[in-house]
Amino acid sequence: MLNVLIWWLVLQLMGVVALPVTLWLLRFLPDRGYGYARPLGLLFTGYLFWLLVSLKVLPNSTVGIVVALLLVAALSWTIWRRQGPALRAALTERRRIIIATEGIFALALFAFALFRAFSPNIAATEKPMEYAFLNGILRSPSFPPNDPWLSGYAISYYYFGYVIAAMLTHLSGLPGEVTFNLTGATLFALTVGGAFSLVYNMAQAVQSRRPEDQARASGSAMAAGGLAAVLVALMGNLEGIFELIRARGGGSAALWAWLDIKNLGSTSPSRTWYPDDGWWWWRASRVIHDRDALGNSPEVIHEFPFFSFLLGDNHPHVLALPFVLLMLALALNLLFSRRRTDAGADGGGAGLRARLRRHANDLWAGGPGELALWGLVVGSLGFMNTWDYPIYLGILVLVYLVRRQQDRVPGWDWLADGVTLGVVLLGLGIALYFPFYLGFRSQAGGIGWVGDIKTRLHQYLIVQGVFVFMTAGLLVASIVRYVRPERKRRRVPMLAWTVGTVAALIVGICAVQGWWTAALAMGMAGMAGVFWVAGSQIEGPDDVPALDDSTTYALLLAAVGFLLTFGVEFVFLRDTFGTRMNTVFKFYYQAWVLLGIASAYGAFLIGHRLRRTRGAGRIASLVWGVVSAMLVAGGLSYTVAAIPSRAEGFRGRPTLNGTHYVEAVRPHDADAARWLRENAVPGAVMLEAPGGSYSEYNWVSAHTGIPTLLGWAGHELQWRG
Numbered sequence: 001m002l003n004v005l006i007w008w009l010v011l012q013l014m015g016v017v018a019l020p021v022t023l024w025l026l027r028f029l030p031d032r033g034y035g036y037a038r039p040l041g042l043l044f045t046g047y048l049f050w051l052l053v054s055l056k057v058l059p060n061s062t063v064g065i066v067v068a069l070l071l072v073a074a075l076s077w078t079i080w081r082r083q084g085p086a087l088r089a090a091l092t093e094r095r096r097i098i099i100a101t102e103g104i105f106a107l108a109l110f111a112f113a114l115f116r117a118f119s120p121n122i123a124a125t126e127k128p129m130e131y132a133f134l135n136g137i138l139r140s141p142s143f144p145p146n147d148p149w150l151s152g153y154a155i156s157y158y159y160f161g162y163v164i165a166a167m168l169t170h171l172s173g174l175p176g177e178v179t180f181n182l183t184g185a186t187l188f189a190l191t192v193g194g195a196f197s198l199v200y201n202m203a204q205a206v207q208s209r210r211p212e213d214q215a216r217a218s219g220s221a222m223a224a225g226g227l228a229a230v231l232v233a234l235m236g237n238l239e240g241i242f243e244l245i246r247a248r249g250g251g252s253a254a255l256w257a258w259l260d261i262k263n264l265g266s267t268s269p270s271r272t273w274y275p276d277d278g279w280w281w282w283r284a285s286r287v288i289h290d291r292d293a294l295g296n297s298p299e300v301i302h303e304f305p306f307f308s309f310l311l312g313d314n315h316p317h318v319l320a321l322p323f324v325l326l327m328l329a330l331a332l333n334l335l336f337s338r339r340r341t342d343a344g345a346d347g348g349g350a351g352l353r354a355r356l357r358r359h360a361n362d363l364w365a366g367g368p369g370e371l372a373l374w375g376l377v378v379g380s381l382g383f384m385n386t387w388d389y390p391i392y393l394g395i396l397v398l399v400y401l402v403r404r405q406q407d408r409v410p411g412w413d414w415l416a417d418g419v420t421l422g423v424v425l426l427g428l429g430i431a432l433y434f435p436f437y438l439g440f441r442s443q444a445g446g447i448g449w450v451g452d453i454k455t456r457l458h459q460y461l462i463v464q465g466v467f468v469f470m471t472a473g474l475l476v477a478s479i480v481r482y483v484r485p486e487r488k489r490r491r492v493p494m495l496a497w498t499v500g501t502v503a504a505l506i507v508g509i510c511a512v513q514g515w516w517t518a519a520l521a522m523g524m525a526g527m528a529g530v531f532w533v534a535g536s537q538i539e540g541p542d543d544v545p546a547l548d549d550s551t552t553y554a555l556l557l558a559a560v561g562f563l564l565t566f567g568v569e570f571v572f573l574r575d576t577f578g579t580r581m582n583t584v585f586k587f588y589y590q591a592w593v594l595l596g597i598a599s600a601y602g603a604f605l606i607g608h609r610l611r612r613t614r615g616a617g618r619i620a621s622l623v624w625g626v627v628s629a630m631l632v633a634g635g636l637s638y639t640v641a642a643i644p645s646r647a648e649g650f651r652g653r654p655t656l657n658g659t660h661y662v663e664a665v666r667p668h669d670a671d672a673a674r675w676l677r678e679n680a681v682p683g684a685v686m687l688e689a690p691g692g693s694y695s696e697y698n699w700v701s702a703h704t705g706i707p708t709l710l711g712w713a714g715h716e717l718q719w720r721g
Helices: 002-025 034-054 062-093 095-117 127-139 160-172 176-207 219-234 239-247 253-259 280-285 305-311 321-337 352-363 368-384 388-406 413-432 434-439 457-482 494-513 516-535 549-567 581-610 615-646 660-665 667-679 699-704 713-720
Strands: 447-449 571-573
Touching: 002 034, 002 062, 002 095, 002 160, 002 176, 002 368, 034 062, 034 095, 034 160, 034 176, 034 321, 034 368, 062 095, 062 160, 095 176, 095 219, 127 160, 127 176, 127 699, 160 176, 160 368, 176 219, 176 305, 176 321, 176 549, 176 581, 219 305, 219 581, 219 615, 239 280, 239 457, 239 615, 253 457, 280 305, 280 615, 305 581, 305 615, 321 368, 321 388, 321 549, 321 581, 368 388, 368 413, 368 434, 388 413, 388 549, 413 434, 457 516, 457 549, 457 581, 457 615, 494 516, 516 549, 549 581, 571 581, 581 615, 660 667, 667 699
Parallel strands: none
Antiparallel strands: 447 571
C-alpha cells in the first residue's frame, strides 16, 4: 500500500495548492466547494502544463509539471493574501464537512485500489489502447503527443485525461503499469467525492436558510450526499437481480425469452452464490437488445459508472466523470450566487467604453478573470470527452437564464444574455484549448435517424427503473410543494404551459405509435421541465422563487437526463459504427449521472418534509421510501456480486502492477519491452506486427510508448475518420 500512500499524497498536494482558488470560485456553495479542490487542482495544473508544453515553453517532464504547479500556487497565494482571514474562518467553520469529505475520499481511494490489486491486468477491451496513450504521452518530448500506433502522427483523440494521468505519474515517480490502476482508483474516489459534495450542498442549502447556518454541516445533508455517491458511483442497474436468479437455477425459458438479454438464461446454475460464468457482469451494459425489421441485432452499449470502474478501462468517458461533477457544482454555485444588477443604472459615463463595461458587468458580475476560469473549466470537457461538452454547457446556460430572469431583467433581454454567455463560453472553451482542436480529426459525420428500432419498455426500466421511480417521487414532492395551501394561488408562467403542452403532444404521438419508452422518457422530462420553469419564478416582495433553488436544480437535471434517453430513440450521431450504439452509450452515461443526482436529492427532499407531512401524504412518502430502498438494494445486488467475481474471489496475490501477468507468462517479452523503454533513443520507431482491435498485438509499443508503423487499424480509423 506504499504506492497508494504516495499517490494519495500527490493528490493531496493538488488539492492544497488549488484550495484558495476553489474557495473563491465556488464561494456560494455551503461548503465553499471544498470537495472540488482536487479536481480543480488537477485541471488547472494539467491545463497549464499541457499548454506550455504545447507552446514549447516547458519540457514534458517533472520540471515542467512543477513549474505549472507553482503557477497555480501563485494564483492561490494572490487570493489568500487578499482574503486569507475570511478563508481561514470559512475552513474552521466547516471542519466537520471537511473531515467527512477527506474521509470519504481516502476510504474510496484505498478501498478501490485494494480491489484493483486483485484485478490489475492491463489486458482486453480498451486497456491496451489507454496504456499506449499513457506511455506515448510520457515519452513524447512535446505536445501534441506521438501516437504509439501510427508513427509520424500525433494522437487524434480527446487525450487531456491521459495528460493528467501522465502528470501524476511523473510527480509520484511510480511506473506507468502501476499508475494505470491507481488512476482508475482515483477516478472512482473523485466521482464518489464529487457526487457526495454536490448533493450535500444542495441539501445543506435547504436545511440552512440563513447564510450563517450553512457552515454547520447537518447529518441529513451528509446522508443525502452519501446516497448520491451510492447511486452515481456504486450502484448497478437491475439486471443484477436476474443474474442472481439465474445463478440459483431460477427463472423459466419464457422469462429469459421475454427479457431478451443476450446470453442471459443460456448457462448452467452457478457453483457459488454469485454468477460464475466468466464475465457475466458484462451483460448489464448490454441489456437493451435492438432488433430491426429484418431480424438483425445491432449492438447497443449503455455502460454506467460502476460498470466502468469494475471493467477497469480508463477511457475518456470515465476520465471526465470527476470534471462533469465539477461542472455541475459550478452551475449550482451560479444558481446560488443571487447576483443582482441594476439594469437601469446609468453610472460610469455615457461613452462607448463605459457602456461596454456596464454591459460586460451586467452579463457577468464576477469580472473577466472569473469568466476566463469558467471558460477553462467548461472547455476542458471538450478536450476530455467531447460528447460531454454541449450537454454541460447547455445546463450551465439554462441555469444562467434562470438567474437572469430572477434578476428581473426586462423584456427578453435575459434570453439574449443567455445566448451571449453561451457563445462567449463556447468561444473561450475553443480558444483556450485551440492547440488541441488544431490537430483533432473527428469521426462524426452528421445526424442519423434511428428508424423503426425502439427501446423496449421493460429493458429501459431494467436500466433506468430505479431513477424513474425515485425521480417520480421528486416530481410529486415538487408539485405538492408548489401548490401548498399556505401560499396564495399561483399564476403558472406561460413558458411552463408551453413546455407542458409540447411535452404532452409528444407523449401522445409516441403512445399512439406504441413507442412506450419514448413516451415515458418525454413524460418524465416534460413534468420535470414544467416545474423547473414554474418553480424558478420569483414571487412576492422578497424575490423568493416558488421552489427553492436546490429543488429547481434537481428538476433541471432530471429533465435533461430523461431528454437524453428520449433523444436516442430517434436520432444518433453518425460515426464509423453506422448505428446508434455509440450515441446511446454516451448519452445514457450522462443520464445516469444526472438522474442519480436528482434521485438522491429527491430522497432528501421527501425525508426533509416527512416530519411535517400527515395522513395519506405521510403514508405515501413512507411507501415510496421503502420501495426506493428495495430498488436501490436491487441495483446494489449487481455491485455486491460483481466485485468478488471480477476479483476472482480475492484468491490471487494482490498487485497494482498491470503487466505482472506478462512478466509471469512471457518474462523475456517483458524484459525486452522494459529494455526498450529505458534505452531506445528519442524519436525511435519500432516495427511491430499490426493486429486487429482488442487483440494481443502491439503490446510492446503500448508498453513502451515507442511508435510502431501501425497498431490497431480499426481504432485508428475510428479516431481519424
